[in-house]
Amino acid sequence: MAAIVVLGFASGLPFYLTNKTAQAWMTLEKIDLASIGFMSLAGLPYSLKFLWSPLIDRFRLPFCGRRLGWVAAAQAALAIVIGSMYFAGPSSSLSMFAALTLLIAFFSASQDIAYDAYKIEILEKREMGAGAALSVLGYRAALIAVGAAAFVLADFAGWRIAYLVIAAVMVVIAIVTIIFFREEGVSQPPADFREAVLTPFSEFFERLGFRDAFLSLVFIIFYKYGDSLVSNMSTSFLMLTGFSQSEIGALSGGIGIFATMAGVVAGGAYLSSAGIRSSLILFGILQAASNFMYYALYAAGKNYYLMASTMVVENACAGLGTAAFVAYLMSLCSRRFSATQYALLTSLMAVSRDVMVAPAGKMVVAAGFGNFFLLTVLLSVPGIAIIFAMNVREDEDAVTRAVN
Known part of the structure; x- marks a missing residue:
């Protein structure tokens, strides 16, 4: 279980480097908002990781084992x-900065593919709950470290030093992975190309039927779109409103992450009693409505109490939505092909988070932050509306794993 926590931390450590810290660094050096918005495209590998996940599934490196070799x-x-x-x-060099950020996303997505498969294969069914909880704990701890501590460090020593410190932490984790972690009970790789690549996709459409499979994929793209738009521009908005990087780190990266974790726990409790469908609807509405808090902060200007309230409400509602969303994604996966199918579904989730949000900076330039925040509420409606047309499986096992 120690491996699950440490590797969960390693999984979360690079994530903010492709969005929030990049936004902050670019804003600090007065890069225009349109370019900052389009920097979200550097996260494209998270959306496309299903393309090379079969290769990671099919081949193994000559050290550490089938899964941990790729992780290390x-x-x-x-x-x-x-x-x-x-x-x-x-x-x-903005182009070099963007290229390196793209590489961070690529290797981070590759680590996630191998780590997700490692979790699925080494955990017994009775360990799934504890394993999932420890994985989330490690991941969220990394988000706190980068979202809070790195921002404070950058305020005093600069972003170049902050990135060096994060790189040093990753070196330590890689050494720990190679020396201390082992694999047991990991399955054999697929026998051929068809089993590795084609069968997981064909099984998904055959099991759900084309209509439900198609609606599910569209829903995954749009459910958190409004929330993703706000997230893409939130750091720049807070800095341009007058908040320092230390203040953003403490309130957004610190309190905000804890609020997200509280939302996930509360969402899991409601999910257990109400089911996936009802939770998706209620939490989707709350998730969209929380964006009004940013509009209120825009109208009020620099206000610490309102900023703290905005971070708590927005992140808690995002956590609620995440609990239901993860349970839904798990309910769609076959256990036999869970690694490749989950990579496909989370890749689609990343489409709205990393690709479709790219014009956010231009939207702000054209309409201003106030109208932008109101627009994000309207753009959350299609994802909620699709739920009423879908057949949602109330998978009790998926709910249990999401809650834990």
């Missing part, structure tokens, strides 16, 4: 690329 290799690559950011600030 991705961690080593991440340490090198993150450390290289010391030499490529956004004002000195």
Whole structure:
């Protein structure tokens, strides 16, 4: 179980480097909002990881085992690329900064593929709950470390030093992975290309039927779209409103992450009694309505109490939505092909988070932050509306794993 926590931390450590810290660094060096918005495209590998997940499933590296070999290799690559950011600030070379951020996303997505498969295969059914909880604990701890501590460090020493420290942490984790962690009971790789690539996708459509499978995929893309738009521009908005990086780190990265965790726990409790469908509807509405808090902060200007309230409400509602969303994704997966199918579904989730939010900066330039925040509420409606047309499976096992 120690491996689950540490590798969960490693999984969460690079995530903010492709969005929030990049936004902050670019805003600090006065890069225009349109470019900051389009930087979300650097997270494209999270959306496309299903393309190379069969390769990670099919082949193994000659060290550490079938899954941990890929995990360790991705961690080593991440340490090198993150450390290289010391030499490529956004004002000195925006194209190099974007390319390195893209590489961080690629190796981070690759680590996630192998780590997710590792969790699925080494945990017994009776360990799933505890394993999932420890995985989330490690992941959220990393988000706190980068979202809070790194922002404070950047305020005093600069982002170049902050990235070097994160790279050093990743080196330590890679060494721990290679020396201390082992695999037991991991399955054999697929026998051929068809079993590795084609069968998981054909099984998904055959089991759900084309209509329900198609609606499910569209829903996954749009359910958190409004929330993703706000997240893409939130750091720049807070800095331009007058909040320092330390204040953003403490309130957004610190309190905000804890509020998200509280939302996940509360959402899980409601999910257990109300089921997936009702939870998706209620939490989707709350998730959309929480964006009004940013509009209120925009109208009020720099106000610490309102900023703290905005962080708590917005992140708690996002956590509620995440609890129901994860349970729904799990309910769609066949246990036999869970690694590849889950990679496909989370890739689609990343489409709205990393690709469709790219014009957010231009939207702000054209309409202003106030109208932008109101627009994000309207753009949350299609994802909620699709739920009423879908057949949602009330998978008790998926609910249990999401709650834990």
